[in-house]
Amino acid sequence: MNWKTRIAGGLLLACSIVAAPAFAGSLPDHEEFEATLQVPFRSTGVRPVTMHFSYPGAMPGTQVAWEVAVLGHDGGELRTWQGHSALGTGSTRAQVPWDGLDRQGHAVPAGYVTVRLRAVALDGATVARIGNGLPGQALTLAQQRAPELVEEQRYDVLVGAVAAPAMPHFQALRRHAVTTTALSPMSATTTGGLPYTIYFGNLHSQTNHSDGGGVLSSCVGAQNPQSGAYGPSDAYQYAMNEGLDILMTSEHNHMYDGSTGTNTSASPTTAHNLYQSGLQAASAFNAAHANFLAIYGLEWGVISNGGHLNILNTPSLLEWEYNSSNQLIGDVFTAKSDYGSLYTLMKANGWVGQFNHPATTGQFNVGGTDLAYTADGDQVMALAEVLNSSAFSSNTTETETSRTSYEAAYNILLERGYHVAPSSDQDNHCANWGASYTNRTGVLIPNGTALSLNAFLDAVRARHVFATEDKTGQIVLTANGHIMGDRFSNSGPLTLTVNYASSAGHAAQRVQVFEGVPGSNGTIGNTSSTATTTITPANGDHFYYAKITQEDGKQLWSAPVWVTQGTGGGDTTPPTVSASESGSSGTITLSANATDNVGVTRVEFYIDNTLVATDTATPYQATVDSTTLTNGSHNLVAKAYDAAGNVGTSSAVSFSVSNSTGVDTTPPTVSASESGSSGTITLSANATDNVAVTKVEFYVDNALVGTDTATPYQMTLDSTTLANGSHNLVAKAYDAANNVGTSSAVSFSVSNSTGGTGTQLVQNNSFENGTTPWTQTSGVINNTASEPARTGSYKAWLDGYGTTHTDYVRQSITIPATATKATLDFFMHVDTAETTTSTAYDKLSAQVITSAGKYVTLATWSNLDAASGYVEHAVDLSPYIGQTIQINFYGVEDASNQTSFVIDDVSVMVQ
Known part of the structure; x- marks a missing residue:
């Protein structure tokens, strides 16, 4: 039975993952004890407080002792409930109702109160630590003797009616691919504004390169490494279709050997090639999709022995495991759980990191201190998650109720001295990248700067980032002309302004501005509850960040500003x-x-x-x-x-660095050639090197199709695996030092015969009988004369508006299991007003949507393919024999200059 009944206006929070009990050090990641708390933000009657406890690594029947408390404005307990629950097969739940009264039966006054959950799992190791297994005494003993084993979660709720804060005028920042007129500020906008565009991303997810990519219909947890159905390219396509601007697939570094432990028979070459193929998949996707950023990187570490962190831009696989031949199963050795050395390595290489689901204790330990500060760590660790949706959610409607808060650990990192901006991700392990909930990480990139990995990294290094549970909202903290993420000196008054806007008409119900002292290891205080605050800080270093709670309970966090307050006089002229x-x-x-x-x-x-x-x-x-x-x-x-x-x-000032490595740095030289247009196509390369060529890779349309390790460097390819029309061949040659030489692109054409007999699977394939059984965006199938059909009167006309627009037309078919070949064939006319000869602004993709909801792009055309008349295209569908799929034509047009993609006479012939 699905117990996760959604409570309107509520929030389900999962405790940050802490160090597992002593015996659990050998448990795979994500089998540690976790607890979640769900409380409606608003309520007019009894307010249910729901707890869910998950511990896949525990024995059935293991007891969980828990306590729920309602805390007043001063932190005192107004009401408490205690109890215990037995885990079934890895999980259980409990619930208590709160009627709005304190322990004396008095109504709690209007305002904001905090609901706090504390819980501890009484496995054998915990009982040994605290000395008693009785649930009634366990929490008290655990807090005294092993406080790191106690899970704690807090969430503020609204009691009664509280006036919303006055918000300043704010001209909403541009949203990538969305016009600013769609954004509704809290009050009338003013002229001017900050010169940034917001890009929304999910910077934490997995695919089948590690323990992700699970089929939605059966995904309930982590997949066995490399067993999932879907890889990085699938994830990027899914996230882009979901409306994200950025997706990072962050694969567990220790799973490239195909196991959650150590695979002593693993091949270092296989592990290396898998990682490199992920980097190539991201690069190829970015080359084909200018308005989306695919990032491929590592999630380093293990939860129960130190904690996870993302490395956003490493070109190498970092590892600590060796096979039975004493070979490192990776590229660069990094000692397990040695965070200090990792930070130093990251600094030396210019790598950027994110603390993933940080816990308040038991993680990121250096020199015996949890969440320890190091100067190198401060330079490289730019982000820290404050909230995630469930790692194992299979939700695809952005309504997942299980969400995990890490704000307490985030505050500790700031107090330690880390300059980290908040992020909010989804840690997807199932094939629903970015779709489980509306939470996002917002990244501010200067207007006019193209979306790229370098532009993204520059923004992250500048900490121009915010976290949000609502993808329609934005929060920007400014201070004396500076923007969140900035570090600056100040004298005299400091004016902090919390700016907020929503494209969905939401309002700010609560504003909180928090203040702390970096390096003090103290506590963070709430310095203001207004959107505009002017203070004169004490001399020294300070940081300030803002948090907004919307009227629906969803929260947004700004990056801090870091201020060094001085005693200056009236001088306002900068050097x-x-x-x-x-x-x-x-x-x-x-x-x-x-x-x-x-x-x-x-x-x-x-x-x-x-x-x-x-x-x-x-x-x-x-x-x-x-x-x-x-x-x-x-x-x-x-x-x-x-x-x-x-x-x-x-x-x-731009400058170049050219370090001598003392080894071979000369890449091979390579040229490519192709022969044949149908049947068997031959790909060839001529490669030389100052030492020796070790292998040559062949790429067709940026996709790796084969490798040869000996001269003559050649391979053959079945032409039916390519669509009719023009393609590009590139060869890459490698030497033993891993230097790479890349050939110039060679253009060639494929002309597969579409004749012969077979069975037609597409109904109403010329669109002459209306829309049935096609599914379309409004008006795609029509008989307008301005774009005539190839045959008859009707055709499918996608895009052509000259504004930002998306169209699709699709039909479900079943390819018989008895078929030996299946081919999609259609005619398309591309007509455009774009004048460029080099940039693909508007695109149409022919796709397959599998029964599991996976989008697979078969081929893509753009405004660069415009031509008079219809052109025939053929795509092989044989990989889908025996499956029910949807044939999907998906067109995306940008904000100016129309491109029309007109399709007619669609067929899927099987033999």
Whole structure:
């Protein structure tokens, strides 16, 4: 029975995953004890408080001792309930009703109160730690003797009627692919605005490269590594169709050996190739979809022995496991649970990280301290999750009620001194990437900057990020002309402004501004409950971040601003500063020329938005070891400060690094050729190297189709696996040092015969009999004369509006299991007003939608394929023999210059 009944206006929160009991160190990830709490934000009667406990690694019958408390404004307990529940097959639930009264039977006054859940699982290891297995005493003993084993979750709820806060005028930021007129601010907008566009992403998910990609109809937990049905390309397509702008597939680094433990027979080459294929899948998807960012990276670590973190941009597989031949099953050795060394490695390579579902204790330990601060860690760890939806949700309607809060751990990280922005992801293990709930991570990228991995990383390094449970909302904290994520000096008053907008008409019910001191290891306080707050901070370092609760209970978190408060006088003139750099290897010299009307107190040097050095006296210079930077292009910015805290920032200076590795750095040279247009096609390459070529890979339309390790470098390909029309061949040659040479693209054509006899599966294939049995967006099937049909009067006309628009037309068919071949054939006319000869602005994809809901893109055309008349296209459907599928034509048009995709005479012939 599905017990997860949705409660209107409520929130189901899962406790952050803490260190598992002592015996559970060998448990696979996600088999630790977890607890969730669901409470309606608003209620006019009895308010149900629902708890769910999950512990897949425990024996059935294991007791869970729990306590629910309602806390008042001062933190005192107004009402408590205690109880215990026995786990069934890994889970159980409990519920208590709260009637709005305190323990004396008095009505709790109107305002905000906190519902707190504490729970502990009484497995053998826990009982051994606390010395008693009686549920009635377990929580008290666990808090005294093993507090790290107690799960705690808090959620604020509204009692009675409380006036909503006044919100400032705010011109909503542009939403990627959405016009700003769709955004409704809290009050009338003003002219001007911040020069950023919001991109919404899900930065935490898995595919079948590790323990994700599970079929929705049967997915209830983590998949066995590499056993899931769907891989990275499937995930990117699904997320894009779901409306996301960014998806990161973050694969568990220790599962590339095909196991949750250690596979002693694993091949390092197989593991390496799997990781590289994921990077290639992301690269190929980005090349074909300019308005979407696919990211492939690692989720490093294990929950029960340190914690998970994402590395967003590593080109290498980091590992700690060895096979029976003492070979590392990866590219780079990293010691398990050694977070300090990992941070240092990340800094040296320019990698960026995110703390995943951080717990308040038992995780990210360095030198005996949990969530420990290190200077290297502070530079590389830019994000920390404050909330996730359930990792094992199979929900596809964005209504998942199981959501996990990590705000307490996030606050600890800030107090430790970490400069982390909040994120909110879904940790999808089932094939519903981004679809389980409306939570997103919002990333602010400057207007006019194309979406790319580098632009995304720049925004994350700048901490220009917010977390939201509502994809229609946005929150932006500003302070004295600075935006959330900024670090700056200040003197005198500081005005904090919490800006909010919603495209769905929601309103801010509550505003909270939190303040803390980085490095103090203290506590964070609520410094304001208004959207505009002017204060004069005490001298020293501070951080401030904002949280909004909407009227429906959904929450949004801004990134902090980090402020160094000084005693400056009336000086408001910032210094002027310029930067320069010399050297490309060895010792690199950074220089700045800075002047001020009063005096410059210091100059900071930033490389790629990371502070690398400070100088307090002229000439302002610093040196950097080039080996701490990756080879390639970098940016230098200098910031000059005066005694009043005014800051001047130089223009960015681009420079290159070229470190000698002491080994072979010369890539092979390679050229490619192709022969044949139907039947058997031959792909060939001519490759040479200064040492030796180890292999050649052949890519057709950015997809790897084969590899050859010996001359002559050749392979054959069945032409029916490609659609009729033009294709591109690229060859890549590798040497033993893993240098890569890439050939120029070679264009070739495929012309498969579509003749012969067979059975037609498509009904109403010329659209002459109306819309049945086709499913379409409004008006696609029509007989307008401006775009005539190929035959008859009717056709399917997708897009052609000259504005942002999406159309589809689809039909379900069943391909008999007895068929030996199945071919989709159709005629399409592409007509466009675009003038470019190089950029695909508007696209149409021929897709298959499987019975499991998976979208598979077979081929894509764009405005670049415009031509007079209809062109025939054929696509092989033989992989779907014996399946019921939908043939889907999916057209996407951007905001200007129409492109029409006109389709007629569609057939699926089987033989």
